[in-house]
Amino acid sequence: MSNFEYMGQVTIGQYLPLDSFLHHLDARARILIFSFTILLITFEPKLTGLLACLILVVIGLVLGHIPLRYAIRGLLPPLPFLIILAVLQIFIAGKITPSPILFQYGVIAITVSGIWAGVSLIVRFTGLILGLSLATFCLSTSHLVHGLEALLRPLNRIGVPTRDLIMVIQVTVRFLPILAQTAERIAKSQAARGAEWGIGRGNLFQRARQVIPLIVPLFISSLHQAENMALAMDARAYGSNSMPTSMVDLNFRLLDGLVVAGDLVLCLAILVFAH
Amino acid sequence: MPALIEVNHLSYVHPQAAPAALPALQDISFTIEEGELVSLVGANGSGKTTLARHMNALLVPTSGRICIGGFDTRQEKDYSTIRSMVGMVFQSPEDQIVGMTVEEDVAFGPENLGIAPAEIRRRVNTAIETVDMQQFRLRPPHQLSAGQMQRVALAGILAMRPSCIVFDEATSLLDPQGRRDVMDLLRQLNREGLTIIYITHFMEEAALANRVIALNQGKIVLDGTPAEFFSGQARLEEIGLSLPPAAALVVQLRPVLPALPLGLLTGESLLSALPSCPMPHILVTNRKPMARPVSPVLIEVSNLGYTYLRGTPFAQRALAGVSLKAGDHINHGLIGATGSGKSTLLQHLNGLIRPQEGTVRVGPFTLNDAKISLKTVCQYAGLAFQIPEAQFFEQYVGDEVAFGPRQMGMKKGLAGPVRQAMELVGLDFEKFKDRLTFTLSGGEKRKVALASVLALRPTVLLLDEPLAGMDPVSHRELLAGLKGLSGQGMTLVVSSHYMEDLVDLAENLTLLKSGKDVLSGSNSAVFSSQEILRQAGLEPPLVTRVAQCLRQQGWPLPEGVIHAQDLVSLLEQTLRGATA
Numbered sequence: 001m002s003n004f005e006y007m008g009q010v011t012i013g014q015y016l017p018l019d020s021f022l023h024h025l026d027a028r029a030r031i032l033i034f035s036f037t038i039l040l041i042t043f044e045p046k047l048t049g050l051l052a053c054l055i056l057v058v059i060g061l062v063l064g065h066i067p068l069r070y071a072i073r074g075l076l077p078p079l080p081f082l083i084i085l086a087v088l089q090i091f092i093a094g095k096i097t098p099s100p101i102l103f104q105y106g107v108i109a110i111t112v113s114g115i116w117a118g119v120s121l122i123v124r125f126t127g128l129i130l131g132l133s134l135a136t137f138c139l140s141t142s143h144l145v146h147g148l149e150a151l152l153r154p155l156n157r158i159g160v161p162t163r164d165l166i167m168v169i170q171v172t173v174r175f176l177p178i179l180a181q182t183a184e185r186i187a188k189s190q191a192a193r194g195a196e197w198g199i200g201r202g203n204l205f206q207r208a209r210q211v212i213p214l215i216v217p218l219f220i221s222s223l224h225q226a227e228n229m230a231l232a233m234d235a236r237a238y239g240s241n242s243m244p245t246s247m248v249d250l251n252f253r254l255l256d257g258l259v260v261a262g263d264l265v266l267c268l269a270i271l272v273f274a275h
Numbered sequence: 276m277p278a279l280i281e282v283n284h285l286s287y288v289h290p291q292a293a294p295a296a297l298p299a300l301q302d303i304s305f306t307i308e309e310g311e312l313v314s315l316v317g318a319n320g321s322g323k324t325t326l327a328r329h330m331n332a333l334l335v336p337t338s339g340r341i342c343i344g345g346f347d348t349r350q351e352k353d354y355s356t357i358r359s360m361v362g363m364v365f366q367s368p369e370d371q372i373v374g375m376t377v378e379e380d381v382a383f384g385p386e387n388l389g390i391a392p393a394e395i396r397r398r399v400n401t402a403i404e405t406v407d408m409q410q411f412r413l414r415p416p417h418q419l420s421a422g423q424m425q426r427v428a429l430a431g432i433l434a435m436r437p438s439c440i441v442f443d444e445a446t447s448l449l450d451p452q453g454r455r456d457v458m459d460l461l462r463q464l465n466r467e468g469l470t471i472i473y474i475t476h477f478m479e480e481a482a483l484a485n486r487v488i489a490l491n492q493g494k495i496v497l498d499g500t501p502a503e504f505f506s507g508q509a510r511l512e513e514i515g516l517s518l519p520p521a522a523a524l525v526v527q528l529r530p531v532l533p534a535l536p537l538g539l540l541t542g543e544s545l546l547s548a549l550p551s552c553p554m555p556h557i558l559v560t561n562r563k564p565m566a567r568p569v570s571p572v573l574i575e576v577s578n579l580g581y582t583y584l585r586g587t588p589f590a591q592r593a594l595a596g597v598s599l600k601a602g603d604h605i606n607h608g609l610i611g612a613t614g615s616g617k618s619t620l621l622q623h624l625n626g627l628i629r630p631q632e633g634t635v636r637v638g639p640f641t642l643n644d645a646k647i648s649l650k651t652v653c654q655y656a657g658l659a660f661q662i663p664e665a666q667f668f669e670q671y672v673g674d675e676v677a678f679g680p681r682q683m684g685m686k687k688g689l690a691g692p693v694r695q696a697m698e699l700v701g702l703d704f705e706k707f708k709d710r711l712t713f714t715l716s717g718g719e720k721r722k723v724a725l726a727s728v729l730a731l732r733p734t735v736l737l738l739d740e741p742l743a744g745m746d747p748v749s750h751r752e753l754l755a756g757l758k759g760l761s762g763q764g765m766t767l768v769v770s771s772h773y774m775e776d777l778v779d780l781a782e783n784l785t786l787l788k789s790g791k792d793v794l795s796g797s798n799s800a801v802f803s804s805q806e807i808l809r810q811a812g813l814e815p816p817l818v819t820r821v822a823q824c825l826r827q828q829g830w831p832l833p834e835g836v837i838h839a840q841d842l843v844s845l846l847e848q849t850l851r852g853a854t855a
Contacts, residue, residue, distance in 0.1 A: 014589075017413070070587075141415075142375035170375065177417035178369060188627055189666040192658045193727065194650050194682030217668035225370045232371035235331055235363040236384040236431060240355035247382035247395040 015140040020065035022138045027147030029256035033263040034135040040267045041127040047116060049274030050123045056266060057130045064138045074133045075126060082125050086118040093117030141173040146248045163244060171229065179222060186217050277345030279439055279470055280307040280330060280361070284339035287325055298337070299325045301493045307472065309438060312465045314481040314501075315474045317490035318515025319717045319746045323474045326490065327441050330472065331361040344438070359388055362432030366444040366744075368424035372416040377408060377427050380416065384435040395434070402430040406460060420613050422453025429460065439470035447476055447744045448662075450613040450772045452812035458483065476746045478505075478519040482540035489514060502538050517747040520775060520817050521545040527839050528821075531846040542817050549821065552829035552849070573638055573735065573766055574601040574624060580632030580790075581619055593619040595790035596633070601768060601783065606761050608781030608798065609770040612812040615787040617770035618661065621737045624768060626652035638734060654683065657733030661740045663724030664712075672697075672715070672723050673708035679731040696730040697723075699763065700756050718749025722756070729760075736760060738769045742776055754780070774802065774816045778837045786811055799835035818842055 017023075022030065037060070041053045061071055090110060099113035139147075145166055152162040190213060233239075287300040300322045307313060317323045328334040329341050332348040344360050346353040362384070365371045374380025381402050385395045403412055406426040416424060425445055432440055442461065446454040458480060465471045475481055487504040489497040491514040497504055505511070505522055517523070521542050529535050534550045581594040594616045601607040609617045622628045623635050626642050626649045635642040637656050657679075660666065669675040676693045685692075694704040700722040707723070715723065721741070728736065741757060742750055754776055761767050761780075771777055777784060777798060784801040786794040788811045794801055802808070802815040805823065814820070822836035831849055836842050 015415075140375065142379050145375065171373065174373065174375060174416075177415075181417070185660065186666050186668065188622070189660050189663065190668070190678075191649055192625055192627055192653050192660070193679040193731065194653055195678075196650065196682075213668055217666060221665060225367075228365065228367055228370035229373065231328075231333055232363075232365055232428075233373055233383075234333055235358060235365075236373075236435065237355050237358040237387040238383075239387070240358060241387055241389040243389045244386050245389050245392055245395065246386055247379070247392055247399065249392055 014136060016066065016137045017140070018065045018137075020063060020138075022060065022064040025259060026252045026256040027139070027143040027250055028151055028252060029260050030135075030139050031144065031147045031151060032260045034131065034139070036263055036267045038128065038131045038135070040270060041124060041131055044124075044271065044274065046274040047120045047123065049270050050120060050127060052270045052274065054123060054127045054130070056270075057127055057134060060134050060138075061130070064134060066134065066137050071130060071133055071137070075129055078125070078129065082122055085125075086121050089121045090114040090118040141170070142248075145170050145173070146246065146250060149246070150250050167238075171226075174229075175222070175226070178225060179218065182221050182225075183214060183218055186214055186221070190214070277342065278306045279309050279311075279344055280472075281342045282306070282329075282339075283341070285326075285329065285336045285341055286338045287329070287334060288337045289325075297493065299493050300329075300336075302339070303495055304339075305488065305495065305498055307439075307470065309470055310465070310468055311470050311472075312462070312483075312485045313470075313472045313488060314484035314486070315472060315488050315490070316476075316478075316481050316516060318748060321490040321515070322493040323490055324443055325493075327363070327443050327472070327474055330439075330441050331363055332357045333363070355388065359384075359435050360437055361439045361441060362435055362437040363441045363443065364425065364428050364432060364445045366447055368421045368428065368448065369416065371428050372424055372431075374416070374431075376413050376415055377419070377430075378403070378412045380427055381430045381434050384431055388435060398434040398436065399430075402434040405433055405464075406430045420453075422449045422456060422613060425449060425453065425457055426460070429457070433464075437469075439472065440464070442471070442473035442475075444474050444476065444744075446480065450812065451774075451814060452612055454480075476744075476750075478517055478747065479521065479541060482519045482522075489516070491515070501540055505540055506538070512748075515746060515748040517751070524817055524821065524839055527843055528846075531843055531850060542820065545817075546820060546824045549824050549828055552825075552831070554829075554849075570602040570604055572600050573603040574599070574607070574768065575636045576600075576620070576623070576633070578633035579620070579623060579630055579635060581623070581628065582631060583619075585631065593790055594623075597787065597790065597792050598633075599785050599792060599795065601766065604761075604764070604766055605783055606767040606769065606781045608777040608784040609768065609787060610772075610774065610777065610784055610801075610811075610813060611770075611787035614789075615811070616790040617787055618739050619790075620787070621658060621739050621768065621770060624735070624737050625649075625656040625658045627658070650683075653733075654731050655733060656735040656737055657728040657731050658737040659725055659728045659739065659741060661743060663728075664717075664720035667712045667720070667724070670711055671708070672702075672710045672712055675712055675723055676708075676727045676730050678727060683731065692730050692732065693726075695732075696726040699729050699760060700726045701752070702726060716749075718745060718752060721745065721749070721753060725753075725756075734765065736765045736767050738767060740770060740772065742771065742773060774813065778802075778816055778818070786813075797835075799837045802837050803835045 037053065037056060041050065044050050044053060061068060091108065091114060093114045099111045101109050101111050103110040149162060149166045156162050196210065282303055282305050285300060285303040286298050288298045303326065315323050315327065325334065329336060329348065330343065332354050335349055341348050343357045346357050348357060372380050373383050378399055381399045382395050385398055403409055406429055408423065408426055408430065411419065411423065416427065419427065446457050449457065461471050461473060462483065481487055482501045482505065484501060487497065487499065487501050488495060489504060496514055505518055508518055511517055519540050522540050525535055525537065525539050525545060532550060535548060539545045539548055576597060576599040579594050579597045583591045583593055597616065597620055609620065611617055619628065623630060623642065624637050629645065630643050637652065640647050640652050640655065642652065667675055669678060673693060676696055677689045680689055680692050697704050697707060702722050712723065742753055745753060757780060769780055781798055783796065784798050785792050786801060786807065793811065794804060794807050802819045805815055808815055816837060818839050819837050822832050822842050826832045832845055836845065
C-alpha cells in the first residue's frame with residue numbers, strides 16, 4: 001500500500017453500505033443501542049462484564065454483516081499504544097490495590113490485581129474500538145445526523161438551537177474526507193520535492209517534526225475551503241428562514257423499540273450480574 | 276413588473292482593502308431580464324466573481340444598489356426570497372457540497388426555505404433527474420468525480436426552483452466532456468425559461484451566450500452580443516481576453532478561403548460554413564506520417580496496474596495494464612477523461628506511487644526496486660501536481676522555490692538554483708523572491724509552483740494539467756514558457772484536457788481510457804483518430820476537425836493536419852495548383 005493513502009489506513013469512521021438487520025433499524029434506534037453499549041464498556045469495572053460486552057459487540061458485528069477481519073484491522077494501529085498502557089497499568093494498579101505478588105525485582109512488582117487491570121484495559125479498549133467501529137460501519141453520517149437531530153429536537157423547546165448544532169457536526173463530518181485528501185495532496189507534493197515524508201523513519205521527535213510542514217498548509221487550505229463552503233451555504237439560503245424543514249422522515253417501528261429495549265436490558269443485566 | 280436583476284451605479288470596495296486601493300467594482304449599471312443567457316467575462320482579478328456575488332446578496336454594494344426582482348439586496352429580511360430567486364454554482368466542486376449524500380445535498384436548499392418534506396422529495400427527484408445523477412443519489416460526495424459534483428451542485432440549486440442561476444467558472448476545473456455536459460445543461464435550462472448568467476475563461480463558451488458583459492479592472496468595458504464583443508481582436512487582447520479558437524482560425528483561413536464569413540464564433544458554425552473544393556476531384560495522396568527522429572527510450576512503462584485502497588471495500592482500480600514508451604527529448608502527452616488514470620500514471624513516474632503490477636523504468640531507475648528512494652527519483656523526474664499552488668506551504672516565493680534544494684541538503688548558495696528556476700518560467704528573481712505567495716495573481720502562482728519543481732533541475736518534467744483554470748492571457752504565457760522548457764534539454768510528460776495545447780507541447784501522445792492505453796503515436800496520428808477520441812470523451816483540435824471536414828468537401832488534404840499554418844499552406848498549394 002502507498003504511504004500516502006491516509007483514508008485507507010483508518011477503518012473506523014467508514015460507513016459500509018450493507019444490507020443487514022442492523023442497517024435497517026431506525027437511525028434513532030441504532031444511535032441508542034450503540035450509545036448504551038459503548039457507555040457500558042466505558043464504565044463497566046469488572047473484567048467478566050467487559051468480556052460479556054465484547055461478546056455483545058461481536059454479535060453486533062455479525063448482525064451487521066461486517067467482515068470480522070475488516071473490523072479487527074482497525075485495532076492494529078493503536079495496538080502498540082494499548083500494550084504500553086497495559087504494561088504501565090500492570091505496575092501502577094498493582095501499587096494501588098494490595099494483592100498477592102507474583103513476581104518481584106527491586107521496586108518492580110507484578111501483582112495479580114495489576115495483571116487483571118492490564119488485561120481489563122486491553123479488553124476495554126478493544127471493546128470500545130470495535131464498538132465505535134461498529135457504530136460507524138452501520139450508521140452513515142447522514143443517518144447519525146438525522147437521528148441525533150430527531151433525538152435532540154425536544155431541546156428546541158427550551159431554546160437550544162439544535163439545528164445549528166447538528167449543522168456543526170454535519171460540516172465537520174463532511175470535512176473529514178476533504179481534510180484527508182488535502183493532507184494527502186500536500187504530503188505528496190512535498191515528497192515529490194524531496195521531503196522525507198511518509199517514510200516513517202527516525203524517532204518519534206523527528207517524525208513529529210515532519211508533520212509540522214504539513215499542518216500549516218493544511219490549516220490554511222482548510223480555512224479557505226471552510227470559507228468557500230460558508231459562502232455556498234449562504235447562497236443556498238442557510239439560516240434565512242426560521243423554520244427549516246427536513247426531507248428525511250424517520251419511522252420508528254415496534255421492532256426498533258424492541259431492539260432498543262432488548263439492548264438496554266442486556267446492558268443492565270451485564271452491569272448487575274458482573275458484580 | 277420589475278426587471279429580474281437591476282444594477283444601478285454599483286461600486287464595491289473590499290472591506291479589508293488598503294484605503295488607497297482601487298474599488299473592486301466601479302459604477303456598474305445594467306439590467307438583466309427574465310430568460311436571458313448572459314456570459315460574464317474578464318481577466319483574472321477583473322471583478323467578475325465580486326459582481327456575481329452581488330446577484331444573490333452574498334455581497335452588498337458599498338454604494339449604488341442592486342435589486343433582484345424588485346428586492347433591494349440591502350434589506351436583510353428579503354435574503355430568503357432573493358436567494359430562492361437567484362441560485363449560484365461555484366467554481367470549486369467539492370467545497371460547495373454540504374450534504375452527506377447526493378440526495379441530501381440537493382435537499383439542503385429547499386430545507387432552508389422551509390418547504391414541506393413531501394414537496395422537497397418531489398423537487399429533489401426532478402432535480403437529480405435533470406442533471407442525470409439518479410444512480411448516484413445515495414453516494415457520499417467525496418466519491419464523485421469533479422464533473423459529477425458540479426452537476427450535484429447544480430441540482431441543489433434547481434431544487435430551489437430559482438428563476439435565475441449564476442455559474443461562477445463552474446466549468447473551469449472539468450474535463451472536456453464534463454464541460455460540454457454542464458454547458459449543454461445550462462443552455463437547455465435557458466431554453467426552458469431560466470435566466471442564466473455564467474462566468475467563463477473559455478471564449479468558445481462565452482460565444483454561446485446571447486449577451487456578453489465584459490469587465491476590466493472593475494468596470495464594464497462592453498455589454499453586447501457575442502458578435503459585437505468579438506469583432507475587435509486588439510481590444511480583446513487589451514483586456515486580457517482573446518478570440519474564440521474558431522474565430523481565430525477564421526482569421527488565419529480567410530486569406531486562402533475568402534468565402535468564409537467573418538463572425539463565426541463556434542467550432543460547429545465554422546465546420547458548417549466550410550466551402551467545398553472549387554476544382555474537380557483530385558486524387559488525395561496521403562502524406563506519409565513523418566518519421567520521428569530515433570532516440571533512446573527514456574521512460575518505459577509496461578503492463579502497469581494499480582488499485583487505490585487495495586484490499587478494502589473502497590478499492591478502486593485506477594490503472595489496468597498501461598504500457599507506454601517515451602523517448603529522450605521527445606515530449607509526451609497524456610490525454611483522457613477525468614478518472615482515466617493520467618494522474619496515477621504520472622505519480623508512478625517519479626516514484627510517489629510504486630507499481631503493484633507491471634514495471635516502470637524512468638531513465639536509469641527501475642521503480643519496482645523498493646531500494647531506490649523517492650528522494651533520488653524525484654531529483655531526476657520532477658512532478659508538478661494539478662493546481663499546484665493549492666499546496667504552497669511557505670510564506671515567501673523564494674522559500675517556496677528553495678524548498679526542494681533545501682531538502683536535498685543544500686544549505687548555502689540556494690540563490691543560484693532558485694534564480695535559475697524562476698527565470699526559466701519568466702519570473703524576475705529580484706522582484707518576486709520576497710513576495711508573499713498569497714498576494715500573487717493566478718498565473719504568477721502557477722509559475723512559482725512550476726519554478727519550485729524546476730529548482731531541483733530535473734531531467735524529466737512531469738506536469739499534471741499545467742494549464743487548468745488559467746485565464747486566456749496567463750494560459751498563453753504559460754504555454755510559451757513550457758515550450759521554452761523543452762528547449763532547455765528537459766523531457767516533458769504532460770497530461771492535459773486541452774488538445775489544442777498538446778499540438779505544440781507534445782510530439783507523441785498516449786490516450787488513456789479506464790486505466791488502459793487505447794492509442795499511442797505521434798500527435799498528428801492520434802488526433803486524426805476522431806472516432807477513438809470521441810469514444811473516450813475527447814475531441815480532436817479544431818484545426819484537425821476543420822481539415823477533416825475540408826477533405827470531405829473534396830479538398831485534397833492529407834490526414835493528420837494539426838497546425839493552422841500547415842492547413843493554410845496546404846490550401847494555398849491546392850489553389851495555386853488549380854490556377855497554374
